[in-house]
Amino acid sequence: MTDEVRWLDADEQTWWRAYLRANREIDAALDRDLACHGVSLSEYELLSMLSEAEGRRLRMSALAELIVQSRSRVTHTAARLERRGWVRRTPAPDDGRGVVLELTPDGLAAVERLALAHVASVRRHVVDVLAPSQFRALGEAMATVRAAYAADPTTPPTPCDPR
Template sequence: MTSEDAVTRWLSADEQQAWRAYLRGSRELEVALERDLADQGVSLPEYELISMLSEAPEGRQRMSALAAFIVQSRSRVTHTAARLEKRGLVRRIPAPDDGRGVVLCLTDAGFALVGQLARIHVESVRRHLIDPLTAEQFRALGEAMQTIRRANAAVGAEETAAR
């Protein structure tokens, strides 16, 4: 046994099985949700972005805040916004409080599309995630993911502070 093996906490057989089930299940879920939106010509990241904008005051949000909220890089949000802007669903404007920031605004066409897509997306979430689980399993999943979010937020804050 090497010294690296002595400090590495390898996954047990049960942990490995659960980890691989999570990886495959989460990827299959994302593919299914993506497929159901693709029929409408929208990707899951595009829907997530316009959906979050539709819930923001006046359908507006700073792009940096939006990137943090949907857990995507600023660069990816910029590319997604550019695609949506070309389709007339959003527009970018300078942030009123600082010249460097950019605010993303949902257009009337964007609001209308979110309204159409919301039913499709909710039905997809129910069919592919909620309905296969018992209420207890779904509640436990939500609690587990909140625990993971809190733990990762704490690690991220520690890493940022260390820089």
């Protein structure tokens, strides 16, 4: 394999930058819209995954994988949510190392309230500004990226390879 650099061509460059920047704008917008209600997007995602899970409970690591965050981050976020009484930690019955995180009734009420605001925000900034076929294409492209990422053998971080 040669070491020649395959730069992006002009179109690719344009699309890539559109992605990067829209991305930042979307994140900022969603976060801002949720901030009004006192949570960040990542807190909301955690709560939301819990609320859909069987028994409204999930293992910490399952949660981390679902929302694509580090275990450490999930620990900290869960701690914050626990302080609010929205979430409760219990030992996993089948694995002495494990912890099951459970949504409390207060937590459930909160997610349900937040979901209203959030879905409106997602529609306003993304879904409703795209033609259905465009949104579908977006979703499918991103799913493809995920699949490739999951299939990449080097995915869990090879420590570093500064060449």
